[in-house]
Amino acid sequence: MGLREYIARRIGQLFVTYWAFVTILFVLFRAAPGDPVSMFVTQGMSAEAREETIANLGLNEPLYVQYVEYIGQLLTGSFGTSFRYREPVWDILVVKFWNTILLMGTALVIAYVVGILFGSLLGWYRGRTFEKGGILVGLVARSSPEFWTGIVLLSIFSFWLGILPSGGMRAVGADIDTFASRYLAWDFVYHMVLPVMTGAFYYMATPMLLMRNTMLDVLKADFIEIKKAEGLPEHRVLFHHAVRNSVLPIVTVVAIVSGTAIGGSLVIETVFNWPGMGREMVESVNYNDYPMAMGTFFLMGSVVIVMNFLADLAYIYLDPRVQYD
Structure with a gap:
């Protein structure tokens, strides 16, 4: 194997490592205890308002949909919008x-x-x-x-x-x-x-x-x-x-x-x-x-x-x- 082939293989391994890394990140944070919506819930908030908050945060979608959207955001150079700051x-x-x-x-x-x-x-x-x-x-x-x-x-x-x-x-x-x-x-x-x-x-x-x-x-x-x-x-x-x-x-x-x-x-x-x-x-x-x-x-x-x-x-x-x- 020549130098170019070696570097090309390492670049391929780099992409695979990145994919595994971001997948593990997604799974770990979604499986972690705690509810991000709780920080937005105020006393007396109705069920409809809570559901609307969840939808705005994109947490009402199935996990595989959230995962695909997350990968898509990374490919476009975006990390999404912060729940806390409401900014990119x-x-x-x-x-x-x-x-x-x-x-x-x-x-x-x-x-x-x-x-x-x-x-x-x-x-x-x-x-x-x-x-x-x-x-x-x-x-x-x-x-x-x-x-x-x-x-x-x-x-x-x-x-x-x-x-x-x-x-x-x-x-x-x-x-x-x-x-x-x-x-x-x-x-x-x-x-x-x-x-x-x-x-x-x-x-x-x-x-x-x-x-x-x-x-x-x-x-x-x-x-x-x-x-x-x-x-x-x-x-x-x-x-x-x-x-x-x-x-x-x-x-x-x-x-x-x-x-x-x-x-x-x-x-x-x-x-x-x-x-x-x-x-x-x-x-x-x-x-x-x-x-x-x-x-x-x-x-x-x-x-x-x-x-x-x-x-x-x-x-x-x-x-x-x-x-x-």
Whole structure:
């Protein structure tokens, strides 16, 4: 099987995965306990008014009809109308989605760049004080809950030193007219520092410790000794040969952790009052707002599915030994 056939097969598997994913979402939310109509029912509402409310929400149709309509909406790029907001789900989620993606995406990029770099150095300088201190930092970072780290950072940089804001995404009264004014302004970056530091510190431990362990195995390989015998500089052997052959497990972990981070953004968003998808997801589930809840889960699940797909393609570049059959 050639490269093109392999990519075509993975794209086909991607579509099948999406179909299974959205089907499971539909079934789970329709089978969940609770009645979304209850939030619209007022005291003294007649049976006719209740039936009209159910019809307006599209819940009076058989499940297979609702399923077909749901798939049709997804194919047209629509998530339906929120029961709670009475507005299109996408219009509400598009801003919250970018808020979460930019926050957690920045935290993960910093975490993996720092984690891979220091993990490589920990493996290279095995047995030294640097390695022992680095392992201790990694274990502390991995075992510290995000809410605890966030509170500590708030106490130091916001309440004690007073140099960073305690929450929110921008200053009160800031003008937001365009995408640039919302996300490219200094005020946005200023408010993002503490939550990004919290997420980066927590997720840094995984690539750091994994990279260190993988480096220990790679450094025992014969080709590393050959490169050293050739007289190559130490930094070239480390970064051009040892790191590249150690980074493969990190690629797989990135795909998994990315989805976990996006889905677990609720804690950071709550601590720093960040208007993202995590908080919206929980509120939608509590209100039995099917379209909004399924929209948030769909976007979060899409991050996991797409990241796994990209990880498979990255393996082709990083490891020429990958076989397509």
